[in-house]
Amino acid sequence: MSIHYDAIIIGSGQGGTPLSIAFAKAQHKTALIESSHVGGCCINEGCTPTKTMIASGRVAYLTRRGPQYGIYTGDQTDAAQNDIKVNMEVVRQRKRDIVDRFRSGSERRIREAGVDLIFGTASFNDEQTVHVRTMDGHEMSLTTDRVFICSGERPAIPKIDGFDVAAFPPGAILDSTSIQELGVVPSHLVVVGGGYIGLEFGQLFRRLGAPVTIIQRGAQLLPREDADVAEAMLGVLKEDGVRVLLNASPTAIRPAGDGDPAIAVAVSVGVSGQGGQSELRASHVLFAAGRVPNTEMLKLGAANIETTARGHIIADAQLRTSNHRVWALGDVKGGPAFTHISYDDFRLLRTNLLEKGNLTVGERLVPYVVYTDPQLGHVGLHEHEARKQYPGRRLQVASMPMSYVARALETDETRGLMKAIVDTESQRILGFTCLGIEGGEIMSLVEMAMIGGVQWTALRDAIWAHPSLAESLNNLWGFLK
Numbered sequence: 001m002s003i004h005y006d007a008i009i010i011g012s013g014q015g016g017t018p019l020s021i022a023f024a025k026a027q028h029k030t031a032l033i034e035s036s037h038v039g040g041c042c043i044n045e046g047c048t049p050t051k052t053m054i055a056s057g058r059v060a061y062l063t064r065r066g067p068q069y070g071i072y073t074g075d076q077t078d079a080a081q082n083d084i085k086v087n088m089e090v091v092r093q094r095k096r097d098i099v100d101r102f103r104s105g106s107e108r109r110i111r112e113a114g115v116d117l118i119f120g121t122a123s124f125n126d127e128q129t130v131h132v133r134t135m136d137g138h139e140m141s142l143t144t145d146r147v148f149i150c151s152g153e154r155p156a157i158p159k160i161d162g163f164d165v166a167a168f169p170p171g172a173i174l175d176s177t178s179i180q181e182l183g184v185v186p187s188h189l190v191v192v193g194g195g196y197i198g199l200e201f202g203q204l205f206r207r208l209g210a211p212v213t214i215i216q217r218g219a220q221l222l223p224r225e226d227a228d229v230a231e232a233m234l235g236v237l238k239e240d241g242v243r244v245l246l247n248a249s250p251t252a253i254r255p256a257g258d259g260d261p262a263i264a265v266a267v268s269v270g271v272s273g274q275g276g277q278s279e280l281r282a283s284h285v286l287f288a289a290g291r292v293p294n295t296e297m298l299k300l301g302a303a304n305i306e307t308t309a310r311g312h313i314i315a316d317a318q319l320r321t322s323n324h325r326v327w328a329l330g331d332v333k334g335g336p337a338f339t340h341i342s343y344d345d346f347r348l349l350r351t352n353l354l355e356k357g358n359l360t361v362g363e364r365l366v367p368y369v370v371y372t373d374p375q376l377g378h379v380g381l382h383e384h385e386a387r388k389q390y391p392g393r394r395l396q397v398a399s400m401p402m403s404y405v406a407r408a409l410e411t412d413e414t415r416g417l418m419k420a421i422v423d424t425e426s427q428r429i430l431g432f433t434c435l436g437i438e439g440g441e442i443m444s445l446v447e448m449a450m451i452g453g454v455q456w457t458a459l460r461d462a463i464w465a466h467p468s469l470a471e472s473l474n475n476l477w478g479f480l481k
């Protein structure tokens with residue numbers, strides 16, 4: 001016998017959870033199906049745990065730099081950096097506690113709203129029937145008027161000839177989830193991929209004491225950034241002691257085979273344009289080379305839901321799929337993969353379907369923050385994008401080193417730069433980047449100006465409290481070219 005629901009949501013991520021609550025509160029009979037744990041990637045394996053661990057890395061960094069501020073952990077006559085010890089079990093436990101708290105809070109709110117929370121894996125039987133294999137092995141068949149797919153993505157395993165994870169000691173080959181469960185500091189961590197995940201973990205484990213090498217296929221780190229920003233980020237990581245190989249990819253990853261558990265993996269690296277291979281020997285390898293959508297388990301064909309070649313669900317500007325009863329939100333539909341985008345997708349669906357609105361994803365302003373230290377905050381267009389998008393318009397760029405910011409000097413955190421792209425005629429800000437201390441918060445100030453259509457001259461002329469980081473928005477415009 002099948003149960004009928006007004007709405008079924010697949011995946012309790014950052015879009016799926018609030019959507020299920022909104023439907024239940026609007027008196028729709030609603031089921032939320034989750035195959036793993038409530039909260040999705042962000043709470044369990046993404047934003048929450050990583051930013052919690054990164055906070056430990058920052059404490060390690062500042063403690064080591066203590067003598068520069070006159071603060072010593074031991075003998076003051078020793079000019080060497082403060083000696084620190086890292087207990088990964090404590091770092092990990094702090095992360096686990098915060099994740100547990102966030103997850104249980106989320107689960108409580110789902111149940112209190114009257115959502116039927118079903119732990120199991122969902123797939124389609126036909127256009128209107130969802131099959132669930134529950135965690136305890138039961139089969140359920142649910143019919144429904146509407147389905148919302150928010151099943152997210154998972155780490156991709158790069159294609160490397162002959163690579164077989166089973167050949168390695170358990171825990172030597174890591175992804176962004178398993179690396180968070182390490183109980184020891186790696187004796188050499190090799191990171192494959194110089195994107196968000198590679199940079200955040202690479203710098204974190206360097207700060208926790210591991211030698212780290214990042215292998216990045218492209219000519220720069222963070223391929224979507226302007227080259228000058230990526231170059232500045234490279235400088236930051238190098239200064240922190242992270243080794244970065246650009247234009248490089250692993251050509252073979254195999255067991256090191258010399259019986260030393262501290263060196264379990266041998267990584268052959270090829271650099272494009274250069275013949276030959278070099279070999280890295282590592283205790284651990286982290287794959288941070290992108291993510292793939294969780295769609296193959298869903299049997300989307302049975303419901304006539306179309307996907308891209310990479311498996312992302314194709315959705316229109318109102319998030320509707322090729323099946324008019326089915327919508328897709330969050331990472332699973334491709335495009336910017338951030339928690340705040342998944343949440344904005346929820347907002348759009350709530351407005352359109354429960355409040356008779358007519359929103360589209362249209363021209364949304366996408367901010368993001370890479371939580372390296374200093375942070376890289378960005379909103380709107382990059383310079384290279386703005387020049388491509390507006391070939392006929394006069395654009396100006398202001399780029400100012402963080403060493404011009406009084407507060408950054410006072411706190412001795414002057415690494416990085418801020419950069420704005422403006423339209424000369426309208427004086428509107430088209431894009432802003434801050435690689436700098438609290439770069440995400442500074443970026444958010446500029447985002448607010450962009451939302452309000454505030455011209456750059458208003459930021460230049462505003463009275464900002466001294467000596468705040470915001471005050472730098474007075475001076476930046478002196479660098480406009």
Ligand SMILES: Cc1cc2nc3c(=O)[nH]c(=O)nc-3n(C[C@H](O)[C@H](O)[C@H](O)COP(=O)(O)OP(=O)(O)OC[C@H]3O[C@@H](n4cnc5c(N)ncnc54)[C@H](O)[C@@H]3O)c2cc1C
Nearest residue numbers: 011013014035040041042046122151152330331337338339
């Ligand atoms: C290491 C890391 C750090 C990150 N840091 C940040 C950050 O700082 N800021 C930021 O904005 N973003 C960050 N992200 C990205 C962010 O986590 C994702 O963009 C966000 O979680 C996507 O949310 P979602 O709602 O699309 O899906 P998810 O949160 O991925 O949730 C999908 C859910 O669906 C479930 N599911 C999958 N298939 C099925 C099925 N067949 N049946 C039932 N359930 C299913 C999964 O178990 C999962 O719980 C990070 C990601 C990673 C990996």
Ligand SMILES: NC(=O)c1ccc[n+]([C@@H]2O[C@H](COP(=O)([O-])OP(=O)(O)OC[C@H]3O[C@@H](n4cnc5c(N)ncnc54)[C@H](O)[C@@H]3O)[C@@H](O)[C@H]2O)c1
Nearest residue numbers: 158193194195196197216217249288289290337369370371
């Ligand atoms: N702070 C944040 O907001 C945050 C943090 C982490 C992750 N995320 C989200 O998760 C997504 C996935 O992160 P990610 O870092 O895995 O992906 P990514 O796409 O950002 O970066 C992957 C990098 O790996 C490189 N690469 C791919 N294959 C390679 C290979 N074989 N050898 C060497 N390099 C290779 C690519 O050139 C790219 O630079 C991000 O795009 C982002 O949307 C966000």
